[in-house]
Each structure stands twice: as structure tokens, then as C-alpha cells.
Amino acid sequence: xxxxxxxxxxxxxxxxxxxxxxxxxxxxxxxxxxxxxxxxxxxxxxxxxxxxxxxxxxxxxxxxxxxxxxxxxxxxxxxxxxxxxxxxxxxxxxxxxxxxxxxxxxxxxxxxxxxxxxxxxxxxxxxxxxxxxxxxxxxxxxxxxxxxxxx
Amino acid sequence: xxxxxxxxxxxxxxxxxxxxxxxxxxxxxxxxxxxxxxxxxxxxxxxxxxxxxxxxxxxxxxxxxxxxxxxxxxxxx
Numbered sequence: 001x002x003x004x005x006x007x008x009x010x011x012x013x014x015x016x017x018x019x020x021x022x023x024x025x026x027x028x029x030x031x032x033x034x035x036x037x038x039x040x041x042x043x044x045x046x047x048x049x050x051x052x053x054x055x056x057x058x059x060x061x062x063x064x065x066x067x068x069x070x071x072x073x074x075x076x077x078x079x080x081x082x083x084x085x086x087x088x089x090x091x092x093x094x095x096x097x098x099x100x101x102x103x104x105x106x107x108x109x110x111x112x113x114x115x116x117x118x119x120x121x122x123x124x125x126x127x128x129x130x131x132x133x134x135x136x137x138x139x140x141x142x143x144x145x146x147x148x149x150x151x
Numbered sequence: 152x153x154x155x156x157x158x159x160x161x162x163x164x165x166x167x168x169x170x171x172x173x174x175x176x177x178x179x180x181x182x183x184x185x186x187x188x189x190x191x192x193x194x195x196x197x198x199x200x201x202x203x204x205x206x207x208x209x210x211x212x213x214x215x216x217x218x219x220x221x222x223x224x225x226x227x228x
Contacts, residue, residue: 126227140224
């Protein structure tokens, strides 16, 4: 039996199930749901990734995901959000993150969903390591200190 | 005592995910300096400090019992 999402803002080692996020945000007041899935890309700047390793500071990451959700529900009244991020070893095309946003009208659902992924990339303590045939590297924008905008 | 948490490249440079450090008083900057000296093989220039799961300025006081996490540039999504 499908028990639905355990938590609307979660970091998990388990494979992601987008429909659980979708069902969580779907409700009678909503006229639109946007569902974003971030997947593991094989080729980045001409380099072939064999697989990815994701790591998180789990309690803080879940707290920051929930903050992004609360911020969205305030900025786009009537919206509802669920975000789940997978960690551990992920293969090419696996789902790394799923974001579902519902709102009365589609424009807000699109905008809020994009806002969520942009914020995740700035403030949520999750890291990925690309593993190539001939090496590996932790990825991260060295010109931006995480969470700077919150200080 | 304070509790330090390391992630990603810093975890590998430190060779451990966490450790505790005897502590009476000081700021986030003091903790950062201790770590940068201890793990000089890692570049701390883009690392943000979080105390008890919140990002803080380097002037933030750190008290015994606090959890201090070093957050290198993130790459989730």
C-alpha cells in the first residue's frame, strides 16, 4: 500500500518517488502542480561521470528545505511544497531531487518551483562528488559561501 | 567541549566526519582558525560556518556544547 510521503522535506538514501511528492501537494484549491526532477547527468563539460556520490548534513539540510518551503508558501500565497533529496551512491539518470509545488494558478507553480531549486543550490548543505573513469571531485562553486544571503 | 562536523572534501582531508574539541569560550572565527591550522591541507576560503544547524557570522560566540559545522560550497540538486 502507498503510504505517501513520510515527511514533506526529506533527505533520504532511498530511491525517490515523484508521485508521492505530487500527491502530497495536490489539493482542491490547486489548479496547477509543477514537478521538477533533477537527474544524474552522464556528461559534464566533456567529462564522463560514472556515478555520483551525494552527502548531506542531514538535520540541517532538512531544516533548510523546510525553510525554503515556508518561504515559498509565503511568497506565493496558496502554494504548497514538497522537496525530497536523495543521498548516497547514484547511477546515471537516477533522480537526485524532486520538487513538487501546487498553486491555484500555473504561473506561481512554475516560478516557485524554479525558486526552490535555485535556493537548494545556494543554502542547503548537500554535496555531490563526480566519479570519473580517471578520478573524482567534490563539486561546488568556490566563489560563493553557502548561505551568505541569510547572514 | 564543542562538537565539530566535517563534510565532503574537508571530511576527506580531516580523515573523519566529526570530532570534539575542549572549549571554554571564543567565536566562530576562532574555531575556523583552529581547523584551518589543524587541516592546512584543505582550502577553507569558501567555507561557511554553521552553529547548531544555522549559518552564522564569524563573530558569533561559540559555547561549550555547541555543534559547529564547516560547510564547503554546496552542490545539491
